Amino acid sequence: MSTKVDKQLFVMPDNTTEITTLLSDTPIPWQHEEQHTYTVEYYDTFDWRLYVAGLSIELQKQKQGQTFLVCKRIDAITAIYQVPYTQHPDFVWNLPPTWHNLLEPIIKMRKLLPLFSMQAKIELFHFLNKDEKTVARLQKEVRIITKKKKSKLTLKSKEMCALMLLPLRGYENYWLELYQFLHDKGFKNTAKAPLFLDKSLQYLDKKPLDYYSKLNLTIDPSMDAKTATLYILQELLKTMKANEKGTIKNIDSEFLHDFRVAIRRTRSALSQIKGVFADNVVDEFKQKYALLGQWTGATRDMDVYLLKFSAYQQSLPVAIQKDLQPLYSFLEHKQKMEQKALRRLLMSKQYHDIMESWEHFLYSDSNYKEDNALRPITEVANERIWKMYKRVVKEGKGIYDDTPAEALHELRKSCKKLRYLMEFFSSLYDKNKIKALIKVLKVLQENLGDFQDFEVQVYHLRHFATEMREQRAIPVETIMAMGVLVEHLLAGQYQARREFSQRFKEFILIENQTLFRDLFQGAK
Amino acid sequence: MKILASYNIKGGVGKTATTVNLAYLCAQQGWRTLIWDLDPQGATSYYFRIKPKVKGGSKNLISKKKIENKIKASDYDNLDILPADFSYRNMDIILTQQKKCDQQFSVLFSSLEDEYDYIFMDCPPSISLVSENVLQAAEYLFIPTIPTVLSLRTYEQLQKFIQQHHLTHLKLLPFFSMVDKRKHIHLDVIRNAQNTFNTLSTQIPYAVDVERMGIERAPIHIFAGQSSAAKSYVRLWDEIVQIIN
Ligand SMILES: Nc1ncnc2c1ncn2[C@@H]1O[C@H](COP(=O)(O)OP(=O)(O)OP(=O)(O)O)[C@@H](O)[C@H]1O
Numbered sequence: 041m042s043t044k045v046d047k048q049l050f051v052m053p054d055n056t057t058e059i060t061t062l063l064s065d066t067p068i069p070w071q072h073e074e075q076h077t078y079t080v081e082y083y084d085t086f087d088w089r090l091y092v093a094g095l096s097i098e099l100q101k102q103k104q105g106q107t108f109l110v111c112k113r114i115d116a117i118t119a120i121y122q123v124p125y126t127q128h129p130d131f132v133w134n135l136p137p138t139w140h141n142l143l144e145p146i147i148k149m150r151k152l153l154p155l156f157s158m159q160a161k162i163e164l165f166h167f168l169n170k171d172e173k174t175v176a177r178l179q180k181e182v183r184i185i186t187k188k189k190k191s192k193l194t195l196k197s198k199e200m201c202a203l204m205l206l207p208l209r210g211y212e213n214y215w216l217e218l219y220q221f222l223h224d225k226g227f228k229n230t231a232k233a234p235l236f237l238d239k240s241l242q243y244l245d246k247k248p249l250d251y252y253s254k255l256n257l258t259i260d261p262s263m264d265a266k267t268a269t270l271y272i273l274q275e276l277l278k279t280m281k282a283n284e285k286g287t288i289k290n291i292d293s294e295f296l297h298d299f300r301v302a303i304r305r306t307r308s309a310l311s312q313i314k315g316v317f318a319d320n321v322v323d324e325f326k327q328k329y330a331l332l333g334q335w336t337g338a339t340r341d342m343d344v345y346l347l348k349f350s351a352y353q354q355s356l357p358v359a360i361q362k363d364l365q366p367l368y369s370f371l372e373h374k375q376k377m378e379q380k381a382l383r384r385l386l387m388s389k390q391y392h393d394i395m396e397s398w399e400h401f402l403y404s405d406s407n408y409k410e411d412n413a414l415r416p417i418t419e420v421a422n423e424r425i426w427k428m429y430k431r432v433v434k435e436g437k438g439i440y441d442d443t444p445a446e447a448l449h450e451l452r453k454s455c456k457k458l459r460y461l462m463e464f465f466s467s468l469y470d471k472n473k474i475k476a477l478i479k480v481l482k483v484l485q486e487n488l489g490d491f492q493d494f495e496v497q498v499y500h501l502r503h504f505a506t507e508m509r510e511q512r513a514i515p516v517e518t519i520m521a522m523g524v525l526v527e528h529l530l531a532g533q534y535q536a537r538r539e540f541s542q543r544f545k546e547f548i549l550i551e552n553q554t555l556f557r558d559l560f561q562g563a564k
Numbered sequence: 565m566k567i568l569a570s571y572n573i574k575g576g577v578g579k580t581a582t583t584v585n586l587a588y589l590c591a592q593q594g595w596r597t598l599i600w601d602l603d604p605q606g607a608t609s610y611y612f613r614i615k616p617k618v619k620g621g622s623k624n625l626i627s628k629k630k631i632e633n634k635i636k637a638s639d640y641d642n643l644d645i646l647p648a649d650f651s652y653r654n655m656d657i658i659l660t661q662q663k664k665c666d667q668q669f670s671v672l673f674s675s676l677e678d679e680y681d682y683i684f685m686d687c688p689p690s691i692s693l694v695s696e697n698v699l700q701a702a703e704y705l706f707i708p709t710i711p712t713v714l715s716l717r718t719y720e721q722l723q724k725f726i727q728q729h730h731l732t733h734l735k736l737l738p739f740f741s742m743v744d745k746r747k748h749i750h751l752d753v754i755r756n757a758q759n760t761f762n763t764l765s766t767q768i769p770y771a772v773d774v775e776r777m778g779i780e781r782a783p784i785h786i787f788a789g790q791s792s793a794a795k796s797y798v799r800l801w802d803e804i805v806q807i808i809n
């Protein structure tokens with residue numbers, strides 16, 4: 041018989057109950073392990089990936105003793121993983137290998153950053169059978185979170201407490217007996233774990249998901265175009281600001297990534313939401329943002345190659361995989377140089393001035409005399425999206441199997457503009473419909489993206505090979521392995537080109553066309 | 565999931581001490597670890613204070629192929645035990661009744677794939693259908709060997725057996741155990757054998773602390789973590805991990 045153990049927890053509203061007295065007449069003898077005091081430090085990525093996945097990672101430092109790294113579900117009592125640990129957790133590839141399966145798809149390239157820390161006092165009671173084997177445990181856990189009082193130097197703290205009866209596999213009967221015992225003592229039980237994390241965040245006024253990398257704009261359909269556009273641009277500026285520090289410090293590659301996406305979106309919004317701002321203003325900031333795009337490009341490229349590296353290596357026959365290694369060192373070095381340059385630029389007066397003038401423009405009240413400025417945003421959005429959609433269809437229809445690559449690159453750009461427009465204004469439309477259409481577009485974009493990316497990668501790899509040879513003696517084997525890689529990439533590009541016509545056919549299926557028309561031209 | 569076994573045709577060479585200590589170290593590193601105590605005498609189970617009893621015995625285990633509900637938690641994180649049972653002494657008979665009678669353990673373990681990263685088997689000495697199952701299922705074999713001429717001959721017998729049965733997947737990890745540095749004969753044998761037999765470089769010394777495991781009923785690292793024997797088990801495990809990865 042196996043007993044289903046789901047209610048492990050007892051509510052203990054305060055810390056006053058003396059457990060040893062309470063346990064004076066247990067049916068099973070116990071041994072008290074003296075109280076351990078820990079510092080518990082919570083970790084998550086900048087964009088709360090663990091929290092979103094319902095997980096937490098804590099580093100538990102025992103005062104004068106071992107440190108453990110613990111991974112839990114936020115609402116569970118027992119750990120999924122727990123290991124002695126001597127470092128600070130950072131990237132998923134440095135975590136214990138056992139953790140990778142679960143955490144790699146969640147954390148990916150992001151760095152784990154310390155969220156906050158608190159004190160924990162853990163007292164353990166081991167219940168023992170005749171052989172002095174532990175058959176169940178009772179854990180009393182007190183967590184103390186401290187914060188500075190606003191504008192004062194005094195500290196305030198909050199105590200949280202839980203009593204947990206932990207079963208041991210194969211000894212559930214003992215657990216059941218003890219459960220009954222505690223229940224009879226008047227303890228109320230709950231199946232839910234104490235949400236130490238949530239309660240602490242609340243107490244510290246930290247808001248989970250205060251940063252979220254997906255665009256999340258809510259535009260009121262009654263807004264005029266200028267108000268809505270300013271709002272979009274202001275939100276994008278916030279995203280840039282949120283990622284500025286992490287980009288400069290190169291905490292992980294995703295800061296720069298999000299920073300750049302916000303730059304591109306800003307440029308796109310400036311040029312695609314037409315007739316809202318004066319031409320000279322648009323031109324001025326388009327130029328400034330083009331400059332920001334240039335500044336950040338090279339570092340991002342290197343980040344991408346570093347991230348791709350292991351996939352590159354695995355795409356090669358096992359026998360020559362290690363030959364590629366010098367490329368990694370080369371990329372790593374190059375990334376460092378580019379990052380240094382970028383850092384300097386982002387700390388320059390020129391950057392500061394660009395951002396200041398932009399912010400000034402976005403938050404100052406000026407007159408908007410352009411044609412579209414005071415029209416309802418819904419109208420303008422419909423018009424712009426519909427126009428861009430028609431352009432995509434037209435450009436795509438002009439592409440045959442022997443059309444030169446440039447036409448596909450142009451189409452890729454148009455698709456991107458369309459995608460950004462749809463994302464800016466998605467809150468104006470039926471949620472499911474717009475989502476479905478973005479998905480349709482995304483499939484086409486992926487194909488065009490592949491086609492372009494493979495080409496760029498081939499181009500870059502050839503350059504890298506030249507540079508590497510100029511810098512120092514590079515093994516012939518490495519150049520040869522890069523050759524094999526280039527061959528794979530060219531094959532990939534060829535494949536993408538061949539798939540294009542089918543993908544485009546799907547994109548312009550009658551039902552998709554109808555959906556686009558209904559959604560963006562419905563008013564007409 | 566990696567499957568390892570501590571095995572030697574000879575008895576009393578330190579198989580059980582090896583299993584208990586290495587599995588403990590493995591679990592300490594965060595790997596989800598299971599030990600199967602295959603010896604009907606139940607020494608491993610004894611060290612972990614677990615009753616050498618499995619519901620339904622060998623018959624239920626082998627013919628029903630249900631293992632999950634027989635596993636017991638040890639007192640240590642990440643370390644579980646499938647205990648010994650007196651009925652294991654008749655396991656050969658039950659194995660004979662199965663189709664593919666030498667691959668039953670592999671079948672049993674396949675259901676544990678998601679639950680454990682490492683499975684250790686502690687085997688009784690001798691060659692039997694049980695040990696054939698062990699050799700089929702395991703990927704790595706620790707072979708504690710006392711440095712005597714006779715022990716080396718036994719090791720050669722094992723090598724031959726493995727060759728004859730085409731157990732090419734098995735990686736043999738012989739190492740010297742219960743080494744007494746005061747005995748010239750031990751040192752001589754080691755000097756001569758290290759090259760010919762490709763033994764691991766770590767040796768486990770003869771040490772009272774290992775014997776004390778029977779009194780303390782715990783892995784050596786719990787009560788004598790700083791002892792030289794405990795440290796040599798740490799080195800042994802490090803060396804094995806290097807080989808496995
Ligand atoms: N390194 C050592 N130093 C001293 N004593 C040891 C050492 N290793 C094992 N022993 C002792 O030798 C005896 C046999 O060891 P162990 O049970 O580990 O061997 P085994 O090969 O598993 O035996 P069996 O074949 O009976 O299963 C035990 O009493 C153990 O405490």
Ligand SMILES: [Mg+2]
Pocket residue numbers: 579580581603607686687688
């Ligand atoms: Mg034994």
